[in-house]
Amino acid sequence: MRKHLAVALTAGMLAGVPALTASAGADVAPEFAPAPIRWEECRDERLRRAGAECGFLRVPLDYAEPNGRKISLAVSRIEHTSPERDYQGVMVVNPGGPGGSGRKLSLLGGAVPDGAGADYDWIGFDPRGVGASEPALSCDADYFSPPRPAYVPVREGVERTRLRRAADYAAACERAAPELLEHLRTTDTVQDLESLREALGRERINYYGFSYGTYIGQVYATKHPRHLRRLVMDGVVDPGEVWYRSNLKQDLAFDRVFEIYTDWIAEHDAVYHLGDTGGEVRQRYYGRLAELTREPAGGALGPAEWTDVFLRAGYGRHGWENIAEAFSALVHRDDPEPAMKLYEAAHGPGDNGYAMYLATECTDAEWPRRWNTWRADHWRAFAKAPFETWGNAWYNAPCRTWPVPAGERVRVDGGAVDGALLVNQEFDAATPYSGALEARERFPESALVGVPSGVTHSGSLAGNACVDDRIAAYLAEGALPERKPGRRADVTCEPLPAPQPDSGTAQREARSERQPAVLRAALRSARR
Numbered sequence: 126m127r128k129h130l131a132v133a134l135t136a137g138m139l140a141g142v143p144a145l146t147a148s149a150g151a152d153v154a155p156e157f158a159p160a161p162i163r164w165e166e167c168r169d170e171r172l173r174r175a176g177a178e179c180g181f182l183r184v185p186l187d188y189a190e191p192n193g194r195k196i197s198l199a200v201s202r203i204e205h206t207s208p209e210r211d212y213q214g215v216m217v218v219n220p221g222g223p224g225g226s227g228r229k230l231s232l233l234g235g236a237v238p239d240g241a242g243a244d245y246d247w248i249g250f251d252p253r254g255v256g257a258s259e260p261a262l263s264c265d266a267d268y269f270s271p272p273r274p275a276y277v278p279v280r281e282g283v284e285r286t287r288l289r290r291a292a293d294y295a296a297a298c299e300r301a302a303p304e305l306l307e308h309l310r311t312t313d314t315v316q317d318l319e320s321l322r323e324a325l326g327r328e329r330i331n332y333y334g335f336s337y338g339t340y341i342g343q344v345y346a347t348k349h350p351r352h353l354r355r356l357v358m359d360g361v362v363d364p365g366e367v368w369y370r371s372n373l374k375q376d377l378a379f380d381r382v383f384e385i386y387t388d389w390i391a392e393h394d395a396v397y398h399l400g401d402t403g404g405e406v407r408q409r410y411y412g413r414l415a416e417l418t419r420e421p422a423g424g425a426l427g428p429a430e431w432t433d434v435f436l437r438a439g440y441g442r443h444g445w446e447n448i449a450e451a452f453s454a455l456v457h458r459d460d461p462e463p464a465m466k467l468y469e470a471a472h473g474p475g476d477n478g479y480a481m482y483l484a485t486e487c488t489d490a491e492w493p494r495r496w497n498t499w500r501a502d503h504w505r506a507f508a509k510a511p512f513e514t515w516g517n518a519w520y521n522a523p524c525r526t527w528p529v530p531a532g533e534r535v536r537v538d539g540g541a542v543d544g545a546l547l548v549n550q551e552f553d554a555a556t557p558y559s560g561a562l563e564a565r566e567r568f569p570e571s572a573l574v575g576v577p578s579g580v581t582h583s584g585s586l587a588g589n590a591c592v593d594d595r596i597a598a599y600l601a602e603g604a605l606p607e608r609k610p611g612r613r614a615d616v617t618c619e620p621l622p623a624p625q626p627d628s629g630t631a632q633r634e635a636r637s638e639r640q641p642a643v644l645r646a647a648l649r650s651a652r653r
Contacts, residue, residue, distance in 0.1 A: 295483075
């Protein structure tokens with residue numbers, strides 16, 4: 126919803142990490158041979174301080190025409206620091222989205238416990254159309270400027286206005302980059318990964334994907350299993366429900382986490398004074414939503430912006446205090462500024478992430494074209510899950526009139542993959558737990574680390590030793606938890622504790638630093 130190799134290695138030097146052979150790369154269009162990446166000092170200060178190198182990978186816009194127009198993918202790498210005898214190859218990372226910038230995720234290796242990340246060259250990249258890659262897609266940079274129309278179409282004209290906005294955005298994307306728009310499916314990014322592998326001179330890559338990045342990993346594993354060594358997937362996309370049905374399932378999952386969050390606010394009524402039961406807090410939330418529908422606070426905080434502020438709570442406990450403080454400020458001081466700051470921080474400038482989200486999801490698989498289908502499905506979901514259903518509907522509505530035909534959904538099959546480590550929290554709203562169970566079935570040599578009652582989306586390497594130590598063991602030695610029979614997790618870990626708002630600012634900041642800041646930023650940019 127809402128990276129690369131510097132050392133020259135001779136064949137056979139590394140057990141299990143062979144150099145590129147003449148026969149490797151047959152899965153890429155044979156007419157195209159990517160040039161090596163020219164590595165230079167990174168312009169980004171944090172990457173530069175970490176010793177990363179940056180460059181661009183030139184690939185065909187259309188792999189069916191390998192000698193035609195080329196585009197550039199922005200990449201970064203931080204090389205391994207372990208002895209050569211311990212080197213385990215390149216680890217490519219993607220934060221999800223679609224539309225998330227992953228160039229800074231070459232920094233992620235330092236967050237792996239026990240120094241297990243030191244054995245890899247960590248590779249971050251901005252997928253085609255994203256971030257610093259050239260060209261980057263933008264359709265309407267002011268699309269999220271507040272106040273926007275309400276989400277729930279109960280008032281006269283809301284549905285008509287929203288449908289027009291969605292169709293106009295799709296048309297703006299066609300005007301902005303008609304040729305690029307034809308080649309932004311997940312399968313295009315998977316072909317880019319193959320080009321990246323070849324440009325790095327490797328026969329196999331390791332891959333770590335978060336959220337939508339797990340779907341990239343699944344499709345790559347299906348199409349190029351012999352080129353994949355180790356695979357970590359956190360916040361696992363259900364490969365059988367891409368993408369219309371998966372968004373409807375998200376609506377129910379976000380509503381459940383919204384209830385968990387408002388129950389938490391009620392537990393801390395002495396701090397926020399918003400109600401001492403979850404029901405009271407939710408009643409106050411929806412009451413304020415109705416008021417904002419009549420008149421935006423401060424001329425900018427309308428019902429859509431209010432919903433989006435609280436949507437952030439659905440991605441995990443980090444930031445729960447800030448949202449509750451903004452809620453309290455609006456209710457008790459009639460002050461919309463804290464909420465508007467959270468809204469602006471969530472959306473950021475421009476629309477590149479949103480444009481790329483649509484350009485990928487709208488063309489990966491078919492969406493219903495009849496609005497009556499959308500209307501019936503979403504009112505049915507709204508009856509059970511009113512919090513986010515219509516916000517999610519309008520976020521995806523441009524897919525109904527998207528100007529590029531959808532391809533066929535890839536039938537994911539991980540049967541030829543040697544092993545994979547899956548991680549998912551039970552109440553992950555963006556990638557519901559059932560998706561991890563389905564992926565586990567399709568990857569028979571995989572193991573799933575489940576986090577019962579956990580509400581965080583893509584929460585690995587965030588300080589949960591039970592989860593992170595198993596990732597470290599897998600990266601270091603290929604060790605997976607023993608697979609158990611049935612449709613279930615193979616090992617379970619307790620979630621990190623909920624924040625305590627009366628514990629003081631210093632403790633709050635210390636907790637927030639447990640997850641690498643670069644990962645928090647990358648995942649935030651990959652979400653609505």
